[in-house]
Amino acid sequence: MKALTYQSSKNVRVETVPDPILQEDEDIVLRVTATAICGSDLHIYRGKIPDMESGDILGHEFMGIVEDTGKAVTRVQKGDRVVVPFTIACGQCFFCAKALFAACETTNPGRGAILNKKNLRSGAGLFGYSHLYGGYPGGQAEYVRVPKANTGPLVIPPGLADEQVLFLSDILPTGYQAVVNGNVGPGSSVAIFGAGPVGLMAAASARLLGAERIFMVDEHPYRLAFAQATYGVDPINFRDIDDPAGAIVERTDFRGVDASIDAVGFEAKGSAVETVLTDLKLEGSSGKALRQAIAATRRGGVVSVPGVYAGFIHGFMFGDAFEKGLTFKMGQTHAQQHMPKLLEHIQAGQLKPEVIITHHMALEDAARGYEIFEKAEEECRKVVLTPSGPAQRIAAAIPLP
Numbered sequence: 368m369k370a371l372t373y374q375s376s377k378n379v380r381v382e383t384v385p386d387p388i389l390q391e392d393e394d395i396v397l398r399v400t401a402t403a404i405c406g407s408d409l410h411i412y413r414g415k416i417p418d419m420e421s422g423d424i425l426g427h428e429f430m431g432i433v434e435d436t437g438k439a440v441t442r443v444q445k446g447d448r449v450v451v452p453f454t455i456a457c458g459q460c461f462f463c464a465k466a467l468f469a470a471c472e473t474t475n476p477g478r479g480a481i482l483n484k485k486n487l488r489s490g491a492g493l494f495g496y497s498h499l500y501g502g503y504p505g506g507q508a509e510y511v512r513v514p515k516a517n518t519g520p521l522v523i524p525p526g527l528a529d530e531q532v533l534f535l536s537d538i539l540p541t542g543y544q545a546v547v548n549g550n551v552g553p554g555s556s557v558a559i560f561g562a563g564p565v566g567l568m569a570a571a572s573a574r575l576l577g578a579e580r581i582f583m584v585d586e587h588p589y590r591l592a593f594a595q596a597t598y599g600v601d602p603i604n605f606r607d608i609d610d611p612a613g614a615i616v617e618r619t620d621f622r623g624v625d626a627s628i629d630a631v632g633f634e635a636k637g638s639a640v641e642t643v644l645t646d647l648k649l650e651g652s653s654g655k656a657l658r659q660a661i662a663a664t665r666r667g668g669v670v671s672v673p674g675v676y677a678g679f680i681h682g683f684m685f686g687d688a689f690e691k692g693l694t695f696k697m698g699q700t701h702a703q704q705h706m707p708k709l710l711e712h713i714q715a716g717q718l719k720p721e722v723i724i725t726h727h728m729a730l731e732d733a734a735r736g737y738e739i740f741e742k743a744e745e746e747c748r749k750v751v752l753t754p755s756g757p758a759q760r761i762a763a764a765i766p767l768p
Contacts, residue, residue, distance in 0.1 A: 368383070368384060368385075368386050368387075368508060368509040368510050369381050369382070369383060369384075369508065369509050369730060369731065369754065369755075370382060370384045370424045370504070370507065370508030370509065371424065371425050371426065371505075371507040371508065371730065371733040371734070371752075372384070372421075372422050372423060372424055372425070373411060373419050373420075373421065373422070373423045373424075373425055374421050374422075375414070375421065376412075376413060376414030377412060377413065377414070377741075379412065379425065379733065379734050379737055380734055381730060381731050381733055381734070382422075384422075384424065384508075386510055387504065387510050387511055387512035388512070389435060389436075389437050389512070390512065390514075391437060391514060392437040392438050392439035392440070393437055393439050393440055393514065393515050393516055393517055394436075394437040394440070394512055394513065394514055395433050395434075395435065395436045395437065395440055395443060395512075395513045395516040395520070396433075396434045396435040396436075396510060396511070396512055396513075397429075397431040397432065397433060397434065397449070397451065397506075397510065397511050397512075397513050397520075398431045398433075398434045398509070398510055399429050399430070399431040399506055399508060399509055399510060399511055399754050400430060400431040400432060400448075400529055400753070400754070401429065401430055401431070401529040401530065401533050401751055401752070401753055402426050402428060402429035402430075402506050402507050402508075402533075402730070402751070402752050402753075402754070403426075403428040403429070403533060403534070403536075403538075403749065403750065403751050403752065404426075404428075404507075404733070404736055404737060404740050404749075404750040404752065405427060405428050405453075405537055405538065405564065406538075406563045406564050406565060407427075407496075407632075407675055408425060408426070408427075408495075408737070409737075409740065409741050410675060411425065411496070411497065412737050412741055413741070416496070416497050416499070417497065417499055418497045418498040418499040418502075419497045419498070420498065420502075423495070423497070423498075423502070423504070423505075424495055424504040424505045424507065424508055424511075425495045425505045425507045426494065426495040426505035426506040426507030426508065427453035427493055427494040427495045427496055427505055427506065427536070427537060428453060428506070428533065428534065428536040428537045428538065429451055429494075429505075429506030429507070429511065429533075429536060430448070430449060430450040430451060430523070430529060430532065430533050430536060431448070431449070431451075431506075431511075432446065432447070432448055432449075433445050433446060433447045433448075433449060433520075434510070436516070437516070439517070440516045440517060441517055442517045442518075442520065442522075443516060443520050443522060447520075447522050448522065448523045449520035449521055449523060450520065450521050450523060450532055450533065450535045450536050450706070451494070451506065451511075451513055451519055451520050451521075451536055452468075452519050452520075452521075452535075452536055452537070452540075452702035452703050452706060453493055453494055453496075453537040453700075453702060454468055454469045454471070454491045454492075454493060454519075454699060454700065454701070454702055454703070455471070455474040455475075455491055455492040455493065455494065455501070455503060455514055455515055455519065456468035456469070456471040456474060456491050456515060456518050456519065456703060457471050457472075457473045457474055457515055457518060458515065458517060458518030459473075460472040460473050463518070466701060466703075466704045467701055468491060468518070468701045468702065468703045468704060469490055469491050469698060469699035469700060469701050469702075470490055470491065470698075470699075470701075471491035471492075474491050474492035474501060474514065474515065475490060475491055475492040475493075475500055475501045476492075476501055476502075490699060491699070492514075493699075494506055494511070495507065507730065507733060507752060508730075508754065509730070509754040509755075518703060519703060521535065521706045521707065521710065523710070524714070527713065527714070528721070530721040530724060530751060531713055531719070531720070531721050532710065532713060533720075533721075533751065534564075534568065534720040534721075535702075535706050535709055535710060535713075536702070537700070537702065538564045538565050538568045538720075539568050539571075539572075539709055539718070539720050540700050540701075540702040540704075540705040540706060540709060541565050541568065541673050541700040541702070542565050542566070542567070542568025542569035542570075542571065542572050542630070542673065543568065543569075543572040543575075543705055543709060544673065544700050544701065544705060545565070545569050545572075545628045545630065545671045545672075545673040546569055546572040546573045546576060546578075546626075546628070546671070547572075547576075548669065548671040548696035548697075549625070549626030549627075549628060549669045549670075549671040549696070550625070550626060550669050551572075551573050551576050551577075551578050551625070551626055552576055552577055552578075553576075553577030553579075554577065554578075554579045555573070555576075555577070555578045555579060555580075555625045555626065556578070556579060556580040556581075556582075556619060556624040556625050556626075557573050557578050557580070557581050557582070557624055557625060557626045557627070557628065558581075558582040558583075558584065558612075558615050558624045558626075558627045558628070558660070558663045558664070559573075559581065559582065559583045559584070559600070559627075559628045559630055560584045560585075560611075560627065560628065560629050560630060560631050560656045560659055560660055561584070561585060561629070561630035561631040561632075561656070561674065562583050562584075562585035562587065562590035562591055562593075562594050563585075563590070563630065563631075563748075564723060564748065564749050565630045565673055565674070566583065566585070566594075566628070566630035566631075567590075567593075567594060567597075567598070567723050567748070568720060568723075569628050569630055569673070570583060570594055570597075570598040570600055571597075571598060571718060571719075571720065572718075573598075574598055574599070575717055575718060580601065580624075581598060581599065581600040581601065582600065582601045582603060582611075582615050582618075582624065582663075583595075583598075583600040583601070583602055583603065584603045584604075584605055584611045584659070585602075585603075585604065585605070586605055586606050587743055588604060589746040590748065591603075591604060593723075593748065597722060601618070603615070611659055611663070612658075612659045612660075612661075612662035612663035613662070615663040616662070616663060619665070622665045622666075623662075623663055623664050623665035623666075623668065624663055624664055624665060624668065625664075625665060625668050625669070626664065626668055626669040626670070626671060627659075627660035627661070627663045627664045627668070627669075627670050627671070628660070628671045628672075628673065629656045629657050629660045629670065629671070629672045629673070629674045630673055630674050631656040631674045632656070632672075632674025632675040632676055654683055654684075656674065657670075657676075657683070658683075658684050660672075661684050661687055661688050661691070661693065662684075662687070664691065664693055665691075666691045666692055666693075667691070667692050667693075668691070668693060668694070669693065669694045669695075669696060670688075670693055670694070670695050670696075671695075671696050671697065672695065672696070672697035672698075673697070673700065676697075723748045723749045724748070724749045724750075724751055725745070725746060725747050725748045725749060725750075726739065726740075726745070726747055726749070726750040726751070727751050727753065728750060728751070728752055728753070729752065729753055729754075729755060730752045730753065730754040730755065731755075732752075733752050736750040736752060737750075
């Protein structure tokens with residue numbers, strides 16, 4: 368089959384690799400019909416995620432048709448059309464029993480051995496996201512093996528296009544969980560830092576849950592213009608306003624918003640000091656977006672963090688957070704927990720995640736898709752890739768009569 372593989376920093380390419388096969392009784396093999404490039408894939412692309420190996424298959428946002436099933440699979444059957452969550456969860460461990468699927472204790476052999484020596488627990492395995500998260504091949508491919516199929520895949524009813532439901536795999540539940548974690552409801556005010564795909568899904572979810580006012584902070588005018596037109600946000604370009612948090616506080620009767628969402632994460636552009644500390648391996652993340660979120664949030668409010676962080680942060684401003692009495696909620700998304708409800712909202716026309724798509728490309732053009740997305744070229748918001756598949760390639764090669 369064809370699959371997009373990681374080679375080195377900013378070097379990915381489509382290669383011919385062995386087809387996946389069933390390995391465990393709860394496995395399925397999926398023929399991928401649509402897959403997307405996620406903002407967190409850019410961390411890998413930029414060489415920021417450790418334990419990547421040359422030849423690793425990328426991608427954790429995908430859906431398709433079930434081609435084969437293990438003998439213990441009961442939730443889906445061959446021929447079903449499903450969306451697969453990016454987290455791999457067993458459904459039976461301590462955390463899965465609490466619907467905390469991203470904390471699954473059994474699916475990540477990559478970190479488990481190291482962490483358990485320190486009496487810690489690893490989180491769930493992830494598709495296409497380094498050997499730190501289990502080394503599972505990803506879904507930017509024609510086929511993919513999906514473990515724990517009795518817990519993950521969600522069957523899609525007829526009448527919905529792939530692009531309408533594809534983002535149930537990650538960015539939609541991630542944005543939604545961020546808003547839920549922020550206790551956003553009717554009349555709430557919220558500030559979203561980052562107008563990438565997750566930030567946009569957070570804005571859509573905030574509107575769904577009744578937020579009255581949404582501020583969105585980003586550096587790309589085209590993203591802010593889209594968010595303003597689509598979700599009615601108050602846009603703030605931090606290239607024009609040095610202190611977005613200060614501007615937000617001023618516009619909220621000098622109180623701040625009820626909740627702030629940091630949808631940027633550890634690759635936020637930090638200060639000169641942070642750059643030096645990162646180069647010296649004395650910190651792993653820039654704290655700029657997080658500091659802004661703390662500053663923009665009112666007393667007793669919530670800072671919700673769906674953006675990925677790693678290592679230490681310079682200037683965390685813990686004293687400010689304490690003085691304000693802030694609550695912090697963060698972590699990987701428990702996608703399986705939210706997917707059924709979000710599918711209902713899509714069916715009802717209350718959520719239209721597909722509107723953020725700007726680029727439809729063939730899997731063979733994935734390397735160019737990464738480049739466009741990484742550089743924010745062509746006003747790119749989201750890239751969806753379509754594998755052709757062996758059968759389709761053969762059919763395409765046969766001339767019409």
